[in-house]
Amino acid sequence: MNITPAIKAMEDQLVEWRRALHRRPELAFEEHETAAFIAARLRWFGLEVHEGLAGTGVIGVLRNGEGPCVGLRADIDALPIAELTGATYASEIPGKMHACGHDGHTTMLLGAAQAMAADPPGPGTVVFIFQPAEENEGGARVMIEDGLLEHFPLDSIYALHNWPGLEAGRIAMRAGPVMAAFDTFELKVIGKGSHGAMPHEGIDPITLAAQLQLAWQTIVSRAVDPTDATVISVTQIHAGHTLNVIPEEVILRGTVRTLRPETRDFVQTEMTHRAEMIAAAYRATAQLTYQRRYPATINAPEAAETARRAAEAILGRDAVQTDYAPSMASEDFAFLLEKVPGAYGWIGNGSAEGGRNLHSPHYDFNDAILPLGVQFFVEVARRALTGAND
């Protein structure tokens, strides 16, 4: 593994930062202590610092004359999970935990900022983006709304997420969709309540809701190209409270995941159509509220190529995976990739056994991969700035 001596020498400090961040997890848009931690270090490196974008976002800027402008992004928020790792540096804040490794991402980008401040990777500008609220709240979108891309007109952008189940010392990077679009829905099926023993006097919304759930599943199995991964999950059904009463209405809620914008449009239209038509057939009504939360995370071919070559320069060809299937989970870096060509890859976090998966109370970021993450950011910035293609 090609890690420079300067980055190797940072390792103890990186572990210390990661564990300090791990002890003090903060939820979406409340990352005040985390933001102060980041800003203090960026200043210490001698970088230009901007605070307050999307509330708790922090930007560090390295200016080194004329040249391209490359963005590197880390997410900084934690989750409302009570930690069960028993680590000596476990969360000190009850009910909150860095269970997605954003403490590690923040540390890798801080390390990269320090390394590049000391030794600029090429002519141009590097923008270090510490983004709040990746989990559910779409902090990337809010940063864009707050003018991120007007203040810092990026030519390309890169990010890494740790990936349990991918061996430590490996990176996965490919062009095209890597994470799915994330939508949510709520369907209200309104029938006519009646006595449980006299269903003919009402319109049973529960039987109808059951049919609808199945009709939606056949959108995935019968109407979408089988090679175009799509998920419709009804995750809640709420109705009724008495054994012998057929209720007036049923609420179904859930989530939809798609990889292609056209499929996303199709699924939304088809879910609406089937709900309305099937309900109408039974003289009931269906009201579907469909919310588009995150778009799919789609890597630009050229940026993915730059990132792949950067990873291969550090790890060798065999340790860089390019033929993996996308995840049907989602990532708000997608909002940035809608505006700026870029690439998002996975850095192996090691085994996911023993519940050490993302969003698990047993999860922990693997400190051993911190120098690799730093080196990747430095190498990808160098290539983005100099156009080096070796």
Ligand SMILES: [Zn+2]
């Ligand atoms: Zn997460």
Ligand SMILES: [Zn+2]
């Ligand atoms: Zn995450």
